[in-house]
Amino acid sequence: MQVSEMKYGERAIQEGQLITFPNPRPGRQYTIEITLPEFTCKCPFSGYPDFATLYVSYIPHEKVVELKAIKLYINSYRDRYISHEEAVNQVLDDLVAACDPLYMKIKGDFAPRGNVHTVITVEHHRQTESLC
Structure with missing residues (x-):
């Protein structure tokens, strides 16, 4: 069996980072909704693949996450052994960060x-600074 080199898509997923850009309307509260219908990961107990649709809804503050970056980030889970609960919580933590x-x-x-x-x-509410 011949070992092949990494494909360009695999390399893009491996090197991918969550990229943001400035919110074009920082003074307005609006909702961004993203559906990711091809989320996959592996069961940490059996190794069987798990498939999910992730629904992301957020009100941006100063930054917005670039969509291609989200796609590559989500694809990085495909070979990761992780529970459903941990996967969704980790995605939230990373997007909030x-x-x-x-x-x-x-x-x-x-x-x-x-x-x-x-x-x-899972949900995140931004902590507001106290005026006291």
């Missing part, structure tokens, strides 16, 4: 496996 939104909600709707359907929902 990248763009510091006013609010963010992520719902991971995992495809049924073994007659079990799992939906994980």
Whole structure:
């Protein structure tokens, strides 16, 4: 069996970072909704693949996450052994760290496996500074 070199898509996923850009309307609260229907990871117990649709909804503060960067970031989970709960929480943590939104909600709707359907929902509310 011949070992092949890494494909350009695999390299892009491996090197991908969550890139942001300035919010074009920082004085206005608006919601960005992103659907990621091809999320995959591996069960940390069995090694079987898990498939999910991730729904990301957020109100940006000063930065917005670039969509191609999110795609590459999400694809980096495909070979990762991680539970549904940890995966959705980690995605939230990483996106919040990248763009510091006013609010963010992520719902991971995992495809049924073994007659079990799992939906994980996590939220982040930006801490506001006290005026006291």
